[in-house]
Amino acid sequence: MFSLSSLSRSILSAPSRVALSSPTRVFARFRNQLAPKRVKYDKRFKGRIPIPTGGSTKGTTLAFGEWGIRIKGDGARLTAKQLMTAEEVIKKKLKVIKGTKVYLRVFPDIPVCVKGNETRMGKGKGTFEFWATRVPTGRVIFEIGGAPIREELAREVLQRATDKLPTRMEFISRSSPPRLGNMLIHPPEPPNLDAAATAVLAAGASPLQSAQTVSA
Numbered sequence: 001m002f003s004l005s006s007l008s009r010s011i012l013s014a015p016s017r018v019a020l021s022s023p024t025r026v027f028a029r030f031r032n033q034l035a036p037k038r039v040k041y042d043k044r045f046k047g048r049i050p051i052p053t054g055g056s057t058k059g060t061t062l063a064f065g066e067w068g069i070r071i072k073g074d075g076a077r078l079t080a081k082q083l084m085t086a087e088e089v090i091k092k093k094l095k096v097i098k099g100t101k102v103y104l105r106v107f108p109d110i111p112v113c114v115k116g117n118e119t120r121m122g123k124g125k126g127t128f129e130f131w132a133t134r135v136p137t138g139r140v141i142f143e144i145g146g147a148p149i150r151e152e153l154a155r156e157v158l159q160r161a162t163d164k165l166p167t168r169m170e171f172i173s174r175s176s177p178p179r180l181g182n183m184l185i186h187p188p189e190p191p192n193l194d195a196a197a198t199a200v201l202a203a204g205a206s207p208l209q210s211a212q213t214v215s216a
Helices: 004-013 080-094 151-162 195-203 207-215
Strands: 067-071 076-079 101-104 110-114 127-135 140-145 169-173
Touching: 067 151, 076 080, 080 101, 080 127, 080 140, 080 151, 140 151, 151 169
Parallel strands: none
Antiparallel strands: 067 140, 067 169, 076 127, 101 140, 110 127
16 A cells, blocks of 8 residues: 555656657747747747738738728738737727627737847847737738628727727728739729620620621
């Protein structure tokens, strides 16, 4: 037989089998805010805000909701606290409508490190301070939907959220065209046909026959 005290001593004295040399890091600071569960490196370069120079318009139109806001001014680095504050404002105004949903299209996954004021150069990068994300011009930040929402109410709610963000935003809907930097990409307009060609096409003739008819 063995006593409870001897069993507890044997458990406490046993070597831990948990591997402490895992490449992932877990942050305990600011866990009440938006933050990734695990990251590979606890410090990263500052980086630069991306500039949309190519032809891709991905992330500039609505994908889940009926109304939303996207960046109209210069790109910015949004912190987790700013995104949380804006999201809380939207949820507070929309809680009276049952079934509404708020979609956050970006996520702060970049650790920002800050050194203290009046600190000598050198001796490392600095300690972790907050989470942030870099978003370019034209990127959708918030979407609302899930239930019928009037446009007037949606504009008012999203305007309050815009006041909490550090850059100029614009209100968009499902019919808003995609944005490529500072330029809106409108779909090409159909070719204009005169009345004679339209009448021939309506009668069931082929486009080649209609062109010959119009030229004759």
